[in-house]
Amino acid sequence: MKLFWLFVSSCCCLVFLSLGVDAVELNYQLVPRQLSSDTYVFVGKTEDFSFENGGNIVNTAFVMTSAGVVVIDTGSSLRYGEQMRQAIAKITDKPIVQVINTHHHPDHFFGNQAFKDVKIAALPTAIEDMEREGGAFSDNMYRMTGDWMRGTEPLAATEKLTADSLNVGDHKFKLLVLQGHSHADLALLDEKTGVLFAGDLVFYNRTPTTPHADIAKWLDALKQLEQLKFTYLVVGHGEVLQDKRAIVQTREYLQWLDQSLKASAESGKDMAEVLQTPIPEKFAKMPLVNFEFSRSVVHLYPALELAVLKPAS
């Protein structure tokens, strides 16, 4: 709807809009929330990318170890990464020694440029995907957030994470190599603090997104995360909680999505009819549920409808 509005409005309106944003100096107003003596999170809005939020819709985090600071995900733009770095510098004067990207989606790695003097690590498949899809992501992000992206060029992680744990100073991170939200999703459990960084495998009160999803694998990943003992669960999008509510919510939504799309395919519905599926009351208040559901139909329905057709003779 927003984009439609932009389309029909005149160029003057667009200029006016971007001037309006410039006036507030494109500040993400990143304020870290402290989870433990050495762990902080920047909690993003539960919205879609927009000219107003500039892409600050994601959770990023940092951990201060005895050897320096570990940054987990770098946000949606060069500017986000820079402002994140400034916000970290207000908390600690320790150097940043390690950056980790949980997966290849732009809101999790487009701030990498601000950390190019630091080792940036990710799962090998995620690195390949960043390299392959970064350009297309970038076009989209410029379209959706405009000036906030200025100067941003996708910078893929360079260091491949292949071990099952990572030691930095006095912190040991258990590395869980999972998939389902994307082709390679990394979750990190900080064994010192018990904080679980789940990336986009878990959403809370923000409808999960599925452009690269494999629902069966995703549900499997959630099963594994649910077995873990943690003090805090840092989700990719949504509030940080101390219990498993976010895992349960993400699982229930994905199960409903999967079952309702399969039932639609099985009953011969056309994709345009599937878009009309009523959202159960349980999820109806989740931000962006109508929008994300209709996106998910386009992502997931083609394989399901094909599976119920038979070769003609």
Add this chain to the structure above:
Amino acid sequence: MWRIYRLGLMALLPMNVLAIPVDPLNSVQWTTMYNRFLKDYPVQFDSRVQVLAPEQAENSMQVPLAVKVEGLQTIEEILIFADFNPLPKVLTFYPQQALPFIGFRIKLQQASPIRAAVRTADGWHVGGKWVDAAGGGCTLPSAARNSGVWESQLGQVQGRIWQQPSAQRVRFRVIHPMDTGLASGIPKFHLEEINLQDATGKTLAQIKPAEPVSENPIFSIEFPKNLPLPTLHISGRDNNANKIKAELIP
């Protein structure tokens, strides 16, 4: 003498002006579309012609679309077009024995109204919806062109017939790259005609897809419950005279 001449002009002019109804979708392309596709018959916007499509295209090369018509009799054809596509004409459906329903996916070059014009004895009944799109749907090469695996499967058909409470639903897919001719270096190559026939060779419905119909199109159509459909023959051709021929058994 001048009076008669003037009266004649009066009678002609307002008719021509009134014949173009005001577009409820407020598209600057409406008059062009009217002149291109609709001007030979009276036109009315009609809520009985429903276009189902998303507000926003998640994938400009695969935008879901269905047209449902309720309460209109003796339908000659259903013409679907998208005002702002470089090739606006999407498809013509001649329902004949089929119910006035069709679903498939299209390529959208940019935000555009998608319209269905249903022609009956009293002229065109038009419904439509704006769909926003990031763009490029018509000028990008098809996925098959990138992967290069389509040739061995060209024209293959998969499908199924469902017995539903109110209709017999048919869905079928045809392997075809559906090249628009607008992607650089790839000539126009698309399905032009698909005929659905019964066992005796009688045509039950006809679909004439144009360039914007998506790659490997998957069509949904419906026949009435009382139409015997022991088998459904699907035949057709593309603009390079490649033939498709297949048979669906319920």
